[in-house]
Amino acid sequence: MSPDPFALTCPRPLVPDTVQMAHGGGGRLMKELIEGVFLPALGADPQGLHDSAVVEAGGGRLAFTTDGFVVHPRRFPGGDLGELAVYGTVNDLAMAGARPLALAAAFILEEGLPLDELAGLVASMKAAADRCGVRIVTGDTKVVDRGKGDGAFITTTGLGLVPAGVEVHPRRVRPGDAVLVTGDLGRHGIAVMSVREGLAFETPIASDCGPVHHLAAALLEAGLDVHCLRDPTRGGLASVLNEIAAAAGVAIEAREDDLPVDEAVATACEILGLDPLYVACEGRMVAFLPEAQAARALDLLRAHPEGAGAAVVGRVLDGPAGRVTLRTSLGTARLLDLLSGEQLPRIC
């Protein structure tokens, strides 16, 4: 293999000694926090990282996943904190190939939060859970002093059942796999950012916030050999491709011309100086499966309204391991590296 022309282009940032916003951004600093602090202390295996843990219990395999939701503002075009907290966790279960069994919700509320608003968030959670056919079966509430929280944080944990025979995991990704996305990219981050920054676009950009578990089920139930599923939340598609390329020891090439990005989102990104490939989605799925099954997978995904914009956007290559490139419209290649942090903090 020839030397990697992209090597040495990304000097490591100095490691800070306090928590930075970027530690929560899905980029390099977050990876360093997880690999440098959490995994060694917990005695966990970084190769086993996945959106859900899979636990053997009573002869079956359970998917188990937890996520804190701190989105600011709590209401944004296309969704709110409550539904985000449900869809985000249901989607993480689905990314392990699991059917959702039950959810738990833990609230950390700031003194002074209007009870009406809380009731609205809880009603959103119920509606979202109903849509996913899952129940919130247990919960907890803590209250912190005014100025020691930010209205409401919700941590949802999901329990799911992985059907027999389903093996969806980054380590199964291999050269020759096609990379699919189920719809256009970057909506959620831009929707949240536009409210936060007071940006008014001619057409308001709505978040894609929604469930993808039925899209995952459509591929699995059709018997396709789905190697890996991932939802491109914090850090967007580019971060997912980097994680998978590193975990599977492969290279991935995405094709700029095939990446679905809505024109309004692209314009907003230009104005804000953002790259839509790094902007979070909250209702999209990335799927890796053999190239020969890609056309069938597209048909299955497009049969659902949430998958109408599905596209094949790239392919998995032999190496160099961990490298992600973008083949641009001009035919050149550019490196899609992990960002240090995230351009948009607190979008989920």
Place this chain on the structure above:
Amino acid sequence: MSPDPFALTCPRPLVPDTVQMAHGGGGRLMKELIEGVFLPALGADPQGLHDSAVVEAGGGRLAFTTDGFVVHPRRFPGGDLGELAVYGTVNDLAMAGARPLALAAAFILEEGLPLDELAGLVASMKAAADRCGVRIVTGDTKVVDRGKGDGAFITTTGLGLVPAGVEVHPRRVRPGDAVLVTGDLGRHGIAVMSVREGLAFETPIASDCGPVHHLAAALLEAGLDVHCLRDPTRGGLASVLNEIAAAAGVAIEAREDDLPVDEAVATACEILGLDPLYVACEGRMVAFLPEAQAARALDLLRAHPEGAGAAVVGRVLDGPAGRVTLRTSLGTARLLDLLSGEQLPRIC
């Protein structure tokens, strides 16, 4: 039945329209929040309330429980936020009669938290999990802006397996049951409070923060007919007795002379104007089982260091449903009602 002499002594507080510290205190306001906001919106059944939900999966029964931990300060005599977050959740699983299978941990960190301190908390979690024989298998990290959090909040969720034949639930509590506690009461709340208020006692009072799952297992594995288990955290023993009396439709009488309260804790409570029966424990268990099995249960509990101070402290009566009384040293009775809030916010 004669009219209840205690009726009408507790006027309802006016319902506020924003979240109050007392909404997180384990008392009446919290009950109102849960029954008035969460349960109706989620379509859940208040009679089903328990420390853990039990979910049927693949022929087995899984216990599923979640808890946010926001204790302030994060380090206190006898423990810290990290171990509290592990023991609290393991104990909640045990209160459903379950063996812990796996934990999930979600961190909400405030920008600026020293990474050293975070590493210390995570190391505490690992040590606590090892002591309980359980692993933290999945997690999440979010970062919020400086001033929008309070250092670190940790939400831990537990997954456990309920052994066949075990049926531990408030609805099984019945007249004739003995009420046992596994050790002295109120340590945790006073330990936290003494640091927070800068109180110096001659002998520092250490929190009882620790696991009780092995105490629960000792009773269950000996084949005792354990009707209900509960850990007296927020709101202390008095709140547990009130919840159980209401859920089971029974009355409960506790005997002041039999309640184990350490002298230093009793003195601190006097100084602070607190009633130790409402002060949180984080390493104690309350057990309800037939009076005839109480002596054997005491022997089993006292065989463990954490159960050395076990005592029978009361009994379950026919009615009036939901009433909890304390038989004082003077032979009189006083009502142990739910407090509106909690005397000590953010003790867990």
